[in-house]
Amino acid sequence: MSRQRALVWFKRDLRIHDHAALVAAQAQPDALALFVIEPEWLHSPECDASHVDFALGCLAELRVALGQLGLPLLVRVGSAVEVLAQLHQDVGYTHLLSHEETGPGWSYVRDRQVAAWCKSTGIPSQEFTQTGVVRRLGSRSGWAARWQARMDAPLQLLHGGFTAAVPLDQPELPTLASLGLAPHGKTLQTAGEQAARRTLKSFLQVRGYDYRKALSSPLTAEDGCSRLSPHLAFGTISLRTVHQATEVAIANTPDRTLAHALRGFAGRLRWHCHFMQKLEDEPSIEFDNFARVFDGLREGDFNAAHFAAWCEGRTGYPMVDACMRSLVATGWLNFRMRAMLVSFASYHLWLHWRPTGLFLARQFLDYEPGIHWSQMQMQSGTTGINTLRMYSPTKQAKDQDPQGHFIRRWVPELARVPLPYLAEPWKMDVSVQHMAGCTIGVDYPAPIVDDKVAMKAAKDRMYGLRQSPAARKPASPSPQGDLFA
Numbered sequence: 001m002s003r004q005r006a007l008v009w010f011k012r013d014l015r016i017h018d019h020a021a022l023v024a025a026q027a028q029p030d031a032l033a034l035f036v037i038e039p040e041w042l043h044s045p046e047c048d049a050s051h052v053d054f055a056l057g058c059l060a061e062l063r064v065a066l067g068q069l070g071l072p073l074l075v076r077v078g079s080a081v082e083v084l085a086q087l088h089q090d091v092g093y094t095h096l097l098s099h100e101e102t103g104p105g106w107s108y109v110r111d112r113q114v115a116a117w118c119k120s121t122g123i124p125s126q127e128f129t130q131t132g133v134v135r136r137l138g139s140r141s142g143w144a145a146r147w148q149a150r151m152d153a154p155l156q157l158l159h160g161g162f163t164a165a166v167p168l169d170q171p172e173l174p175t176l177a178s179l180g181l182a183p184h185g186k187t188l189q190t191a192g193e194q195a196a197r198r199t200l201k202s203f204l205q206v207r208g209y210d211y212r213k214a215l216s217s218p219l220t221a222e223d224g225c226s227r228l229s230p231h232l233a234f235g236t237i238s239l240r241t242v243h244q245a246t247e248v249a250i251a252n253t254p255d256r257t258l259a260h261a262l263r264g265f266a267g268r269l270r271w272h273c274h275f276m277q278k279l280e281d282e283p284s285i286e287f288d289n290f291a292r293v294f295d296g297l298r299e300g301d302f303n304a305a306h307f308a309a310w311c312e313g314r315t316g317y318p319m320v321d322a323c324m325r326s327l328v329a330t331g332w333l334n335f336r337m338r339a340m341l342v343s344f345a346s347y348h349l350w351l352h353w354r355p356t357g358l359f360l361a362r363q364f365l366d367y368e369p370g371i372h373w374s375q376m377q378m379q380s381g382t383t384g385i386n387t388l389r390m391y392s393p394t395k396q397a398k399d400q401d402p403q404g405h406f407i408r409r410w411v412p413e414l415a416r417v418p419l420p421y422l423a424e425p426w427k428m429d430v431s432v433q434h435m436a437g438c439t440i441g442v443d444y445p446a447p448i449v450d451d452k453v454a455m456k457a458a459k460d461r462m463y464g465l466r467q468s469p470a471a472r473k474p475a476s477p478s479p480q481g482d483l484f485a
């Protein structure tokens with residue numbers, strides 16, 4: 001094929017605005033766009049039908065938007081190399097353009113296979129950055145400045161449309177059913193680039209006002225946090241767009257409270273990449289304890305009944321159960337309550353972070369491997385560096401849901417339990433249980449472990465091990481040194 005044609009391979013960058021690969025494609029006379037629904041993704045233990053559903057919603061919108069620009073979006077099901085090879089045979093293309101991805105292990109393998117295939121077929125492949133993550137980073141020194149430079153760089157915007165020369169058959173998008181997936185039953189945030197931009201706007205103009213105060217309680221965080229995380233995970237908005245819009249909002253508002261709130265938010269955008277960089281540098285943190293001295297600590301003790309109770313929100317601790325049920329129903333939970341769920345699983349129930357992390361990855365619509373596995377390890381105490389944070393579920397209930405609204409909403413069995421007992425319903429005597437219509441052990445479980453006993457046992461084990469010199473530094477130091485600092 002002599003005519004130059006670019007293939008833009010969409011992955012976790014389902015947008016038009018600030019899309020470097022799309023902009024680069026305009027340099028070719030002709031272009032095509034592709035999204036591959038990979039069986040490796042669908043069958044991975046962290047994938048949930050809700051993720052696929054959200055992606056399909058994004059693709060439906062993206063296909064229309066790209067069509068209006070004259071660029072057909074092909075959506076194919078299959079392994080990436082197979083799809084790329086078939087498309088090359090069917091319609092031909094001369095350049096492969098995409099964004100870098102810091103993904104889970106299977107995507108790393110996929111990227112290597114695609115690179116090898118491109119090399120063997122002589123197709124130039126170019127990957128563009130879209131976050132602050134630096135590939136093959138030698139040292140963390142200077143990383144913050146590089147992050148800033150990338151975020152401050154001009155947005156990559158299209159000028160005009162495309163002229164696709166190949167008439168392409170674009171069948172209907174697959175459905176969950178056609179992909180063999182059962183309905184997920186969650187009420188998800190709206191998918192797509194337009195929803196992402198609306199979400200950003202409403203946060204910067206109105207919802208962000210109480211951000212710092214709203215962060216910790218699941219009641220206030222629902223509206224007071226940005227709720228951009230699924231959009232950042234699926235790339236319906238770029239981090240640079242969010243960063244630059246936030247800086248403009250801070251500079252333009254005369255309201256010091258809003259400016260202060262938005263500065264707190266802006267800092268978290270940096271954390272996003274900071275944690276993704278960890279996975280980029282140390283892909284094994286998805287599977288192995290960061291500090292290998294913790295190997296064997298929890299591996300032998302997995303209690304399947306406790307795990308099931310935690311997953312199903314029936315541990316007998318109302319705040320834990322309310323948070324889990326809310327997460328399972330909506331695909332989102334605020335940071336502190338995520339940390340509490342993990343703390344309860346890792347310390348009270350002494351469950352290993354890998355199976356609990358996989359379950360949570362499926363529940364979080366915003367599953368972002370670099371953030372997720374770093375946080376799973378930090379909240380489970382296996383980095384060997386961070387301060388141990390063990391949350392008391394009853395204290396969290398009293399602090400973050402003082403009127404009991406969140407618990408009553410998500411644990412309806414407790415709806416009539418008097419407020420003084422709501423965080424610890426097992427303390428109700430039989431007559432109060434009767435009046436509340438909630439018999440402990442029948443209508444709502446008795447606590448599956450004793451809070452104080454379990455916390456003490458966990459502290460003894462963790463602090464005992466952490467005192468050993470080997471626990472103070474990771475067993476396999478990385479070139480980046482204090483990776484979790």
Ligand SMILES: Cc1cc2nc3c(=O)[nH]c(=O)nc-3n(C[C@H](O)[C@H](O)[C@H](O)COP(=O)(O)OP(=O)(O)OC[C@H]3O[C@@H](n4cnc5c(N)ncnc54)[C@H](O)[C@@H]3O)c2cc1C
Nearest residue numbers: 225226227228229268271272335338339366367368372375
């Ligand atoms: C165990 C555990 C697992 C987590 N897994 C994920 C995950 O898979 N994907 C994910 O996006 N976040 C994860 N987080 C971090 C955090 O809980 C979410 O980013 C946040 O709740 C998303 O809601 P938001 O967009 O409204 O956040 P906001 O508070 O509005 O923050 C804006 C953005 O900043 C980034 N951010 C915020 N907090 C953090 C943080 N602590 N670390 C890194 N980046 C942050 C996210 O990109 C977020 O979308 C996890 C936290 C814990 C404790």
